Amino acid sequence: MSETLNRLRDMARPDRVFDFMxxxxxxxxxRHGPILYMEDVTVSFDGFxxxxxxNLTIDDGELRCIIGPNGAGKTTMMDIITGKTRPDSGxxxxxSRHNLLRLSxxxxxxxxxxxxxxxxxxxxxxxxxxxxxxxxxxxxRVWATFMARLDHEGRARLDEVLETIGLEAERDxxxxxxxxxxxxxxxxxxxxxxxxxxxxxxxxxAGMTEQEMHRTANLLNRLAGQQSVVVxxxxxxxxRSIARHVTVLHQGSVxxxxxxxxxxxxxxxxxxxxxxxxxxxx
Amino acid sequence: MSQVCTxxxxxxxxxxxxxxxxxxxxxLTCAVLVSAAVLVVGLxxxxxxxxxxxxxxxxxxxxxxxxYMLLALAVDLIWGYLGILSxxxxxxxxxxxxxxxxxxxxxxxxxDGWQAWLGHFPLMALAVVLAPGLLALVxxxxxxxxxxxxxxxxxxxxxxxxxxxxxxxxNEMGVGGSTGLTRFSELLGMPLNSHAMTVALFVASVLxxxxxxxxxxxxxxxxxxxxxxxxxxxxxxxxxxxxxxxxVKLAVFVVSAVMAGIAGALYVPQVxxxxxxxxxPLFSIEVVVWVALxxxxxxxxxxxxxxxxxxxxTVLTTEMPDAWLFMLGGLFVVVTMALPQGIxxxxxxxxxxxxxxxxE
Numbered sequence: 270m271s272e273t274l275n276r277l278r279d280m281a282r283p284d285r286v287f288d289f290m291x292x293x294x295x296x297x298x299x300r301h302g303p304i305l306y307m308e309d310v311t312v313s314f315d316g317f318x319x320x321x322x323x324n325l326t327i328d329d330g331e332l333r334c335i336i337g338p339n340g341a342g343k344t345t346m347m348d349i350i351t352g353k354t355r356p357d358s359g360x361x362x363x364x365s366r367h368n369l370l371r372l373s374x375x376x377x378x379x380x381x382x383x384x385x386x387x388x389x390x391x392x393x394x395x396x397x398x399x400x401x402x403x404x405x406x407x408x409x410r411v412w413a414t415f416m417a418r419l420d421h422e423g424r425a426r427l428d429e430v431l432e433t434i435g436l437e438a439e440r441d442x443x444x445x446x447x448x449x450x451x452x453x454x455x456x457x458x459x460x461x462x463x464x465x466x467x468x469x470x471x472x473x474x475a476g477m478t479e480q481e482m483h484r485t486a487n488l489l490n491r492l493a494g495q496q497s498v499v500v501x502x503x504x505x506x507x508x509r510s511i512a513r514h515v516t517v518l519h520q521g522s523v524x525x526x527x528x529x530x531x532x533x534x535x536x537x538x539x540x541x542x543x544x545x546x547x548x549x550x551x
Numbered sequence: 552m553s554q555v556c557t558x559x560x561x562x563x564x565x566x567x568x569x570x571x572x573x574x575x576x577x578x579l580t581c582a583v584l585v586s587a588a589v590l591v592v593g594l595x596x597x598x599x600x601x602x603x604x605x606x607x608x609x610x611x612x613x614x615x616x617x618x619y620m621l622l623a624l625a626v627d628l629i630w631g632y633l634g635i636l637s638x639x640x641x642x643x644x645x646x647x648x649x650x651x652x653x654x655x656x657x658x659x660x661x662x663d664g665w666q667a668w669l670g671h672f673p674l675m676a677l678a679v680v681l682a683p684g685l686l687a688l689v690x691x692x693x694x695x696x697x698x699x700x701x702x703x704x705x706x707x708x709x710x711x712x713x714x715x716x717x718x719x720x721x722n723e724m725g726v727g728g729s730t731g732l733t734r735f736s737e738l739l740g741m742p743l744n745s746h747a748m749t750v751a752l753f754v755a756s757v758l759x760x761x762x763x764x765x766x767x768x769x770x771x772x773x774x775x776x777x778x779x780x781x782x783x784x785x786x787x788x789x790x791x792x793x794x795x796x797x798x799v800k801l802a803v804f805v806v807s808a809v810m811a812g813i814a815g816a817l818y819v820p821q822v823x824x825x826x827x828x829x830x831x832p833l834f835s836i837e838v839v840v841w842v843a844l845x846x847x848x849x850x851x852x853x854x855x856x857x858x859x860x861x862x863x864x865t866v867l868t869t870e871m872p873d874a875w876l877f878m879l880g881g882l883f884v885v886v887t888m889a890l891p892q893g894i895x896x897x898x899x900x901x902x903x904x905x906x907x908x909x910x911e
Binding site for chain 2: 374375378379390392393394395399402403404409410411414415416417459463
């Protein structure tokens, strides 16, 4: 009886009739090098070109810092990658198989692209443990969520992430009472629970103390290698402490790319960004 | 936004500080409910000239309170844990009540038309669940899918219950018009005013509250409950984690509406009347006051609140009938200003002081 029903249900599924409706859940293909590939991407808002013929590639396992003055298009770039904003033209590929421009926000997230916003938004009424539990990959439908029990594997993953972000001692504390820095780490941990291949992290150290910045740098360095990490940051000292490879954005396109020292020596970069920064500090 | 967050995380704070007592809370509440019921039934069995005898009228009144407690539980489930303030839950209560009323009306008399169908007990039971459930499903689907939240949702629930009140007031509806349905005689072949029936309805109401409490407890302590709290405090963030927030809201809303419907169905035979007044917007707002007074997001707080306010109402409307509405308004103001976490929050903070701030 139920078997017949299932067969009927299978027949009625649109994705079984039309091939193109089958969601592409195949793993990201990085055999050809980059995990993220953006080519000639352009976006305008009311005539203002926020992103202007941007080309960017991120290699698998790389830790990349993206810097640039306000309005350089850093946040818009992240919006495009995560599917929040659609570019007017250009291409964005995740590995060499997934065209990100065809996917919705949840689909991009389920492919393994995690994004951390500037302002930490953890669930304050829940404990650190419960925050991580909610972020764990798994069936998110209502009944499945109601019936969900934490299995051995899930618990092991949770402990592993707790250890990575250094919040083991805060495990059962309400996340609302954590310090600003701890909330940021918890949020990175919530991204890690979803086993992302690519992490997009927006201004991780804004508002952090010197010590917290140091710990964050260690954390990000440890994450690179297991997954690719893209960090957008204003704080030059922090960027210097973590970056092996830096991209400078200016007016929506790449101004310079290379090691921190090479970039810092570039005269155009000094003019639009670093120079201004140093003047302000001086 | 931030103000909403602080308010709701405060309510969550109550829940948290009770968190590690979770099973003790369930056991304790169930034990209190069961012993209260046993006590009432036991005292009712005493000879009627005994000093401690509890009369049938009082048993019936307590049964009514239990129906209100069930309704309060339904409201707390969606308001306390999901942050959805429904100001129209009276509509679901009344729909369940009307299904029962039509059934009682059809007993012992010859009625034609669609009302006759409800004269069968199983069909009535189905209607008690389906009428509020389907209304909540359609209404919730439209509202949550369009991401109607906050005060806008509250306003359209008020409009919904008001529209239903106007509809049920019409004689053409065939449900008694403005007088509603009354003069019921028997239920399942037993006269409604008999002693056995009074006790049976009381026990059924207590059992319904018990069952609903355990179900709510299971829901709120599951991962789904934590998704609800996450949705309440940061909806966009929850959606970003991949949860279908609309589906969660819809499912919990429907469960809550069905509970309210069952409460209404148990209420009608004990009170002996159902009329469009149950759809009145004011009644739905009163229910919210019960929950607010008892304490949001605790479940047992809703039970306490419903009991306290309705007991007060019974006392005051007999002693000083004019004062009641002022009292109700005053209660709402006092709770909002001085007791944002209700009686349950007060109890929790007193215990925390006694325990010397052990938590956190």
